[in-house]
Amino acid sequence: MRLKTKLVLAATGLTFAIVLVLSALFVSELLRQRIEQTAAANDVLVHEVWLETRKAVEAGLRANPPVDKSDAALHEAVVNALRSQTALSDVMNTIVRYSPTVQDVSVTDAHGLTLVSTDPDAVDDKAVFRFSLASVQNGPISRQMRVVFGRPRVLDISQSLERNGVPFLVVHVGVRSTFLKNTYEPWLLDALIFASLAALAAMLSAGLLANVALRPLEAISARLEILTRAAGAIPERLGESRGTRTDEVVRVTRTLDRLGEQMRTQEAGYTALQANLNQMLDTLRDGVLLFTADRRAVMVSDAVAYFLGAPLNEDHEKLVGMRLEEIFAPDSVLGEAVLEAFAEGSQVSAQAITLEDGRQVQFSLDRIDDGLSGAGNVTTLLTLRDMESVAQLGQEIEVARRLAAIGRLTAGVGHEVKNPINAMVLHLELLRGKLVPGGVEAFGGAQRHVDILAGEMQRLDRVVQTLADFSRPMELHLREHDLRQVVGIVMELTAAEMQENQVHVVVNAPREPLTVRVDAQLMQQALLNLLLNGMQAMPDGGAMVVRLRRDHHFAVVEVIDEGVGIPPELLPRIFELYFTTKPKGSGIGLAMTYRILQLHGGAMEVRSSADPSSVERGTTFTFRLPLAAGAATESRKAAAAGAVQKELGERV
Template sequence: MRLKTKLAAAITVLVFLIATVLSWLYMTQLLQQHIEQAYSSTDIIAHQLQFAVREALENGLRDKQFNANDPAALRQAVADSLRDDPGLNSFINSVINYSPTVLDIAIADRNGYGLVTAPDPALQDHRLPQRQDYASLLQKSPLRAIHTVFGPPQVYNLSLGLERDNQPFLTVRVGIRTTFLQNAFRPWLVESLTYIGLAILAALIAAAFLTNLALQPIEQISARLDALSQAGLEPAGELEPPSRDTVIQVSHKIERLGRRMRNVEEVFSALKENLDQILSNLQDGMMLFTRDARAVLVSRSVERFLSVHRDDILGAEVHDIFDRYSVLGRTVRQAFDAGIAIVQEEVVTETGRRVEISLDFIHDDRAGDAATSLGALLTLHDLESVREIENELELSRRMAAIGRLTAGVGHEVKNPINAIVVHLELLRSKLDPAASGLRHLDVIQSEIRRLDRVVQTLVDFSRPVELQLKDQDLRQIVASVQMLATAELETRNIVLDSYLPAHPVIVKIDSDLFKQALLNVVINGAQAMNQGGTLTVRLQEDGRTARLRVQDQGDGIPEDIRPHIFDLYFTTKREGSGIGLSMTYRILQLHNGHIDVESLPGTGTTFIFSIPVTNPPENKLRTFIEPNLSALKGPRE
């Protein structure tokens, strides 16, 4: 058998198995829905019967003379009232005659003896048989439910009680026979199996056809592989094994290309080892940037020049690495912005340290635009402490893409959700609009929509975010959030106190995202104060970092769950989604900031936002003057 035929057969079998499993799931859900519909209709009958019993007792006992303290006399009077009431008996007979699932109806006293039994009055004044509660059938697994419905006949009871003086008095019992459920479900089963069989047959035919159609481009792939193999790197005299099967030919060609790639990988490994040896002997700080000015290779000695940990530099953009107010940072930033190389330029830092800078842009000579660079190499040479520079440099790893797996799972889950919605609408169209079971379909549809919102939130959470970074006054952001949360806080009897500095606090943020992050924490704090109170927002900055503290007066966060509050979908609130704090944590990370939490049970919780300030020239001047203002005034006074 050819490999192409085997592949087509395997795909066909796989489609058959998938269709069979989905059909089984559909049938079990259909049976469960029918059992729930039967329960709903019988529950309505039981409540109507309970109401009719009350009416019969009120009408029958109104004019009767009996000793209410005598249990026997009371029981006899109740039995006569129920048996002689024409409305009650007429309702019971109509249910027995016309309900497709009800087997019998009984009204029993507190000891389980029958007062009214239909359709068999011989059970009156006798102890009624014990039966399982019909609600237990709803809790059974699909296999047990099928075995119960299609197995030996059984009778379940749906019971409602009546009380007298807060004590059990009467019990209304409606018996449901499983054979009646089977008879009512069989037409649906036959019709569904017919459609499922046709669907499986159509799926098998389509799978076989599409498999052959999908494998046709293999010949084109084979031609492309031949073109890739024309580089002349194959060993001399190597011939392709003769075969008439295109798939086998493509397999051999891929194997040949794989050997070539392994040879290239060996060469790359050797080059990497040579690079590691070279970097280990270098004493200068070295940084390799991509064409978008992001650091992908940083030597350990760079930390001595920038006073920043190497892990914080990797993946960062050149303008985020170098401070524009320092001599070294300003020189490098201007060179990158202008695209001009630096050849051993000496600068003196604010601390008097002499550093030699070399910046080389890497260009592709084969590209049409010679001005386009592939990246840049920055070398920092300490003229005063060359011997103190570390000897080892490490090759950095590129940052892995975050969220692809989550987005893929979300995409795959949405497809079954859409299929469920379509089949739900088909099922709704087949039901009588006046059927009582439609409310269950509405519940199912509502839950499906909620699940779809959860999946969409998961996809949105993992999707890359395009930041619209602008210089913003953080005080205005706090004021805007305060206005948005006013209505929510007033309904909870909460007062919001904000303490903002008199001067602007300028940060480079995406205002919409940061508002969302702050609003999430403010609303969480409000929800934590069930008895009302004061929610305090305090903004501070020290010239480098702005810190925003949001403090509530709630019960606090227990220590055992505090490490998990930022986990996605972790929540302790009954109606919470577990997304708000996770989104807040992610937004702070996107802004090169972080969020901390301080909490003591019984005293409240404080969330602390930390984000770098841009520190414009006027702020820099202010931060230099204000700490020394008192010292300047002291001697004069």
């Protein structure tokens, strides 16, 4: 069987299944409506009998009241009243005679004893149990079908007559299921015939439409073959397969498979190249923009917003696809220089300009010719570089170099000093054991000097151990954490000590999470060092602010104190191991914090004012960590890919 025939049959079968389901729903909805109509009509009859029963009881009790106030006398009077009133029996018999679905009508007392009924054999007998028609009406369609078209049964519709809030008499109308079946069968048969005709018509229409819709496949197959041959996917000549009578659907499928394989190969290379490029752009401090020949941006790095003076929370992805004139304002210094360089059409190498806020910026223009379509398709690479960032990066590299040198030095010194210290401590303990405590004064003086030597050796041992710990390689356990939660844990750890030193800490954090991939324990240690350093800088107490924010694809934490500040001449040395200005400081905390940030690919900077008369007196430590790869990177990829595809489409 040809695939085209299979598709036609599949479409026809699917249409038949859909029509069949819709027909079943249609028939079931009709059955539900008919049951509701029957229930509503019989409910009117029940209320009519209930009203006549009430009138009969009232008239009978007025004519023949009970002989006494007992329940038995009242029950006997009510029974006589119901049986003596011909109007009640006439109504009940009329309902049974003319209603097509009612089998019997009866009135029972509260205990189920039949007092009057259209069935003489049921009088003075216990009423049999019957299912309520309301339960069938409110039940699922499967139960309605079983009740109506299953074994015969009588359904009950009841209405109670109350006395002092308690049911006194109950009116029952019995509806027989066979009567319902005989009433519903004619219109149900008509509905089934209509549904069958609709299903048949739908099947024929689906088959015809599917056959007509698949006719253009032969033309599509021929065009696809031309396309694949032009791309080199099919080596044979164009006319070799035109004489064959193969299935058009099979030919299209095979051709699409060839094209898909070719596209997947090209897409894999493009995806790998784009992933590498995105990774570089995420961590690059220079602003990089790639413009097409019509000056439309197809690639924008995160750092571009910094040069444009955009807000920190503004996404750079929206710059992709914009024209050069929309990105750079002509009335700004940077915009004027860039637009002029583009207008001249020449190469620009590290041209320096000064922005309105005093920042020194260099920009370069590099023309890239694809070598295929002539000079009209030359793309332009614009690079923006902040000279202050370059100087800061050089300073960070110098600090890192110093820490690395200190690490190598401490590793060697620790190993060489540790063994002599251990031997000295051993022999000192032997000497102490030979001195008699409380003996000759000379020995007493010697004991004091021995104790001093022992204490100094222990202190030297601690120093050597600290050197060894600092130079030991750290094993990172990287997981994705919300930086807000990491800061919250550190705040809980330091809350009691901060309160004891009269330091009030305020945390400013954004509402959205700042997800970073870090070792939580090491990052808590780094934050703890900064908080304790700020607390110790405020001996008389004060306020400290911990501010968290997002700077494009980086999470930034600022620890701001109102302490004594750091003199400018000491700022370049604060991250050196064992350098400290505190009498009891170890000089290890800031060096360890800097090392932890380096291991996480982060950076740290500090600014401080030690002028007592300045309102900005204090120190601000700022460190930034790269955010975990997420939706922002994916959106930038999609935007860049969309812009490239748009450009390619315009060229084609």
